[in-house]
Amino acid sequence: DVKVTQSSRYLVKRTGEKVFLECVQDMDHENMFWYRQDPGLGLRLIYFSYDVKMKEKGDIPEGYSVSREKKERFSLILESASTNQTSMYLCASSLTENNQPQHFGDGTRLSIL
Amino acid sequence: AQKITQTQPGMFVQEKEAVTLDCTYDTSDQSYGLFWYKQPSSGEMIFLIYQGSYDEQNATEGRYSLNFQKARKSANLVISASQLGDSAMYFCAMRERRGSTLGRLYFGRGTQLTVWP
Numbered sequence: 001d002v003k004v005t006q007s008s009r010y011l012v013k014r015t016g017e018k019v020f021l022e023c024v025q026d027m028d029h030e031n032m033f034w035y036r037q038d039p040g041l042g043l044r045l046i047y048f049s050y051d052v053k054m055k056e057k058g059d060i061p062e063g064y065s066v067s068r069e070k071k072e073r074f075s076l077i078l079e080s081a082s083t084n085q086t087s088m089y090l091c092a093s094s095l096t097e098n099n100q101p102q103h104f105g106d107g108t109r110l111s112i113l
Numbered sequence: 114a115q116k117i118t119q120t121q122p123g124m125f126v127q128e129k130e131a132v133t134l135d136c137t138y139d140t141s142d143q144s145y146g147l148f149w150y151k152q153p154s155s156g157e158m159i160f161l162i163y164q165g166s167y168d169e170q171n172a173t174e175g176r177y178s179l180n181f182q183k184a185r186k187s188a189n190l191v192i193s194a195s196q197l198g199d200s201a202m203y204f205c206a207m208r209e210r211r212g213s214t215l216g217r218l219y220f221g222r223g224t225q226l227t228v229w230p
Contacts, residue, residue, distance in 0.1 A: 031216035040122075042204065042222035050216055058217070090158065098146050098210050099165055102218055104158035 002027055006091050006105035013112055019078040021108055023091030029103075030096050032074035034058075034066065037088040037107075049074055050096070081112045116140065117205050119221035126195045126228055133180070134190040134224045136205035142166075144210040147188040148218065149179065152202040161203075164188055195228045202226075 007022035025032065033048040035058075045058030047066040055066050063085060067075045074093075078085055088109050092102040118137045126132040138147065149161045164172045164179045172179040180189040192199055202225050206218040 033217065035220075040222060043220040045217060048217055088156065092158070094216055096216060098144065098208060099163055101148055101160040101163060103160070104150075107156045109156075 002103045004091055004093055004103050004105040006089075006108050008108050009106060011108055011110045013078075013081050013110070015081060015083060015112060017078075017081050019081050019110070019112075021076040021078075021089055021091075021110070023074045023076070023093075023105055024072055025074075025093040025103070026072065027093060027095075027103065028071065029093035030071075031094045031102075032068065033092040033094075033102060034064075034074065034076045035090045035092065036060070037090055043090065046076065083112050086110060086112045115221075116219040117207055117221035119205055119224050121224045122222075123225045123227070126192075126226065128197060128228055128230050129194055131191060131193045132195055132226065134192070134203050134205075134226065136188045136190065136221060138186050138188060138205075138207045140186075140207065140209055142209045146208040147179070147181070148206040148208065149177070149188075149190045150204045150206065151199075152204065152223075154201070158204075162190070192226075197228050197230065200226060200228045 004025045013019050034046045035043040037043050049055045049068040065077045090107045091105045094102040145166045147164045151159045162174045162177045164181045176193045178191045202223045204223045205221045
């Protein structure tokens with residue numbers, strides 16, 4: 001069965017900390033994605049990757065970076081966390097073909113104090 | 114401009130009735146895909162149904178069907194025989210077929226569906 005695992009369901013960090021959110025998929029998918037979800041705004045794409053060591057900026061990359069050293073793992077990094085980065089973060093993966101859906105993890109609810 | 118528009122922030126339907134959730138999209142691509150996802154209060158995103166731009170028939174998956182009107186650029190989700198467990202947020206999304214953005218989805222802001230007994 002398809003499985004995307006995010007390392008934490010809930011996370012509380014302090015302003016200025018460096019925060020790592022980890023995502024692992026076991027489906028050998030080429031593409032991986034990081035979104036943030038805020039009420040009334042839907043899902044907004046932060047970064048995505050279509051291959052190991054490759055990354056592309058999404059719509060709101062400021063304040064974030066990513067790392068994809070292995071095909072199955074895609075990490076989101078908040079370089080210096082700020083309170084406006086308090087949000088739900090969702091990781092997803094997919095195959096390349098146009099008709100393939102993205103499969104999502106359960107999400108990480110991140111609070112920055 | 115938004116690529117996906119969901120104009121209904123909230124919808125209410127009685128159990129066993131059908132409901133239509135609206136979605137319009139904006140693209141200049143000829144080849145694209147449309148997806149619907151369900152997000153219950155627990156937070157996970159569940160893929161429901163897919164429609165390709167070249168598919169001649171409307172997609173169906175059990176109680177879900179997609180009313181695809183290409184000329185109007187609309188891809189409405191129809192849920193038949195609503196159940197209490199259908200109460201959730203529903204997102205429409207589009208995948209365009211372009212080089213550097215291959216694979217990314219554009220999401221709408223969602224419609225919160227409430228099914229009442």
